[in-house]
Amino acid sequence: MDGQGRLVGAGLIETPGERNRGKEFLAPRTSLDKGVGGIAEFLADGITAVFGPDAEPERPLTEKQRRDRDDNNATKYEHFWKQVQQAFGETHLPALRALLTFHEQTKNQPPFLRYGKEAGSATPSEKPKWWVKTAEGAEKRMGRDQFTFQVGGEIVLSDEAVI
Numbered sequence: 001m002d003g004q005g006r007l008v009g010a011g012l013i014e015t016p017g018e019r020n021r022g023k024e025f026l027a028p029r030t031s032l033d034k035g036v037g038g039i040a041e042f043l044a045d046g047i048t049a050v051f052g053p054d055a056e057p058e059r060p061l062t063e064k065q066r067r068d069r070d071d072n073n074a075t076k077y078e079h080f081w082k083q084v085q086q087a088f089g090e091t092h093l094p095a096l097r098a099l100l101t102f103h104e105q106t107k108n109q110p111p112f113l114r115y116g117k118e119a120g121s122a123t124p125s126e127k128p129k130w131w132v133k134t135a136e137g138a139e140k141r142m143g144r145d146q147f148t149f150q151v152g153g154e155i156v157l158s159d160e161a162v163i
Contacts, residue, residue: 001098001099001102001149001150001151002098002151002152003094003095003098003151003152004098004101005097005098005099005100005101005102005103005104005105006102006105007102007112007135008135009134009135009136009137010112010133010134010135010136010137011111011112011132011133011134011135011136011137012112012132012133012134012135012147013134013135013150014134014140015155029041030042037072037075037076038071038072038075038076038078038079039076039079040076040077040079040080040083041080042083042087043083043084043148043149043156043157043162044146044147044148044157045076045080045146045147046144046145046146046147047113047130047142047145047147048073048076048077049076049077049079049080050077050080050147051077051106051108051110051113051147052073052074052077052107052108053073053108053113053115053130054069054070054073055130057115058127058128077108081100081103084096084099084100084103085100087162088100091161091162093159093161093162094151095149095151095152095154095156095159095162096156096162098151098152099149099151099156102149111133112132112133113130113131113132113133114130114131114132114133114139115128115129115130115131116128116129116131117129118131118141119131119139129141129142130142132145
């Protein structure tokens, strides 16, 4: 994204690493007990913490389990963005302001995420999956992806003032 929190391309940039894995970054890990639920990592986490939607929206659950899961997901999403807000309040880094602007503009409806079957070639038995649009406009199936942010060409996690 640019310094005003706008996407530069149509979607996300993949950071390829080794053996079909994304690039690894040094990042602070939370010391909070993630086992209690509703806890997100700082600036790098999965789809639910960063963007809000359930990673497995069609997972079979009882009504109470679904309600509890939805509450936990909402708390995790709020925690992720509260950490960004707190870090911006302490550092006043323009990159964190850009993230907050992006968040305010997209909320939990980012235009580059889609849940459903493969576009154009879905078979009736195919199960829906999460799809992500790349910066070039191609759509790719998501796996257990983790997300972080790049502002003005720099990975925010690489800023020593942030970590």
